[in-house]
Amino acid sequence: MTTESHFDVSGEAPPSATNGVWLSCVACGTEFAPFETVRYVCDDCDGLLEVRYDDLPGWDDYEGDGVWRYAHSLPFEEGVSLPEGATPLHEVPQLENELGVDRLRVKHEGLNPTGSFKDRGMTVGVRVAQEMGVDRLACASTGNTSAALAAYGSRAGLETLVLLPQGNVAAGKIAQASLHGARILEVEGNFDTCLDIVGDLADSGEVYLLNSLNPFRLEGQKTIGFEILEQFRDEEGTYPDRIVLPVGNAGNTAALYKCFRELVASGALSERDVPKLTGVQAAGAAPMVEAVEEDLEETRRWDDVETRATAIRIGNPVNAPKALPGIRETGGTAIAVSDEEIQSAQRELAAEGVGVEPASAASIAGLRLLRENGVVTADERVVCLTTGHLLKDPDAAFTAGADPEDVPGTTEGVREYLGLGHE
């Protein structure tokens, strides 16, 4: 990983900082006060903003469990919490053996309170919304962000509005947003259209945007990285060589990269221990893979996206300017997988007891391809991120799983059906 980069996260607090926290534009470096004015991008150049700290802690500064264990790396000491984080790092011995890597672990973010990693971002994002004094939160969503926003927003007593792409959101996620009290707008258009619209509403101050364009959301998601490194190190005595993750709006890729850079800047992690960030997209929605393969500075917007992994059915990843350097500077890569490969991986994870929604299984499907083409070598220690719970998308689970069988309502009838002997 190179440290000579405008993504360097060390530095002295500017006068505009509040308690050693400020915002900095990743494109031009302009600095802003963090909580005085609501802004999502740079006033000068529209570049993405990131949260900066004058004090970057080391491992010993962390205490407790979950997202708020890492409070010293966050803008506040505590937030609206359900609580979130502290998800397991599963061993998956069959997959490890079959894929042929030295170590394979699965970080299952589906075990967060609303069933996805979005809760990590919302616990911080909603705390910031309270600080800003806003009363209406909003997001565009392929489903999980809306579920998390609805839950954390209602817990904070704030109004929530979610814009979903009509016909392309899994049932479990809409059910969550609905029951947690969000106002749900089903938009004629895809996720990127929803984000364009809610972005306009946010720009005119009608809503507070809690998509991952909001830099505070990514601070919460950054804790996935801290947790993976600590858990892996505690179990294996070393750090993973590679983290493989599904990519949609590219928030997690950006957040993990920021985690690594902060740890390097504080001296808590050496550069040679930084895991290679490896993104996986569905072949029908793969602008990040295209940008990596063609060595583009920016992603091209894909207007027509299609995949059964609806969570990553995204053609214009807003965090690409943060995530592409993350992939490149850590020595990682990006790869596209088919829906069939995703479904097989979903079954393979399920066979080890790990129930995930389709987008999550993309990480395993991608790792398989990268092993087959030799990009990932047999001596690697790999963590695959699984981002959402199986029950988020019951239809996909039924399609991938076995059908229930009708049987008579008697023991004898069931015995006969199963071909078992009589007593």
Ligand SMILES: Cc1ncc(COP(=O)(O)O)c(C=O)c1O
């Ligand atoms: C289950 C799931 N996996 C992966 C992703 C992609 O994550 P990111 O947008 O951070 O790339 C999303 C949403 O975008 C998601 O809901």
Ligand SMILES: N[C@@H](CCOP(=O)(O)O)C(=O)O
């Ligand atoms: N998969 C996401 C898409 C939106 O991503 P975000 O991280 O920008 O909120 C979802 O669940 O909506």
